Amino acid sequence: MEKTVLxxxxxxxxRLLLEEVIQQEGYKVEVAVNGKEALDKVQNNQPDMMMLDYKLPIIDGPNLVKQLEEQNRMIPTIIMxxxxxxxxVEMKKFASVKKIIGKPFQLNDIRILVHDLLG
Structure with a gap:
């Protein structure tokens, strides 16, 4: 079954850059523009992994991860x-956060991280 990255x-x-790179690696990609949209998507169809911006409108990265973990939705997450x-400092308390990467990032690093978490 095809694995999905949100x-x-x-x-x-x-979003467009990550979507292209992750699709090239053979994964399905869903996108969301803010934490609220991401939360809605996860409720309908939980992804295998999430690439999540730390600072977002409506619901930011830390609050999204907190809400998901409170619902026992442990999605392996990379914070950007x-x-x-x-x-x-803020994200190390969350079990589902596997890695924190700085922006701008190297595309090759993204490929490696996605394979490590989903491979």
Missing amino acids: VVDDQIGI SGLPDKAE
Whole structure:
């Protein structure tokens, strides 16, 4: 069965770039522009992995992960942030957060992370 990655970022360029790279690796990609949309998508169809921007409108990254974990939805998550040190401190308390990467990131790093979590 094809594995699905949910990409959540409010910047269209990042969403499109990640969607293309992850699809090239053979995975299905869903996208969301904010945490609320991501939460709705997860309720309907839980992805195998999530690439989540730390700072989002409506529901931000930390609150989205918190809500999902409270519902026992443990989705392996990579947090993307322009402030990775700040994100690291806040996100290390969540079991589903597997990695925090800084923006801008290297596409090859994304390929490796996705394969490590889904492969």
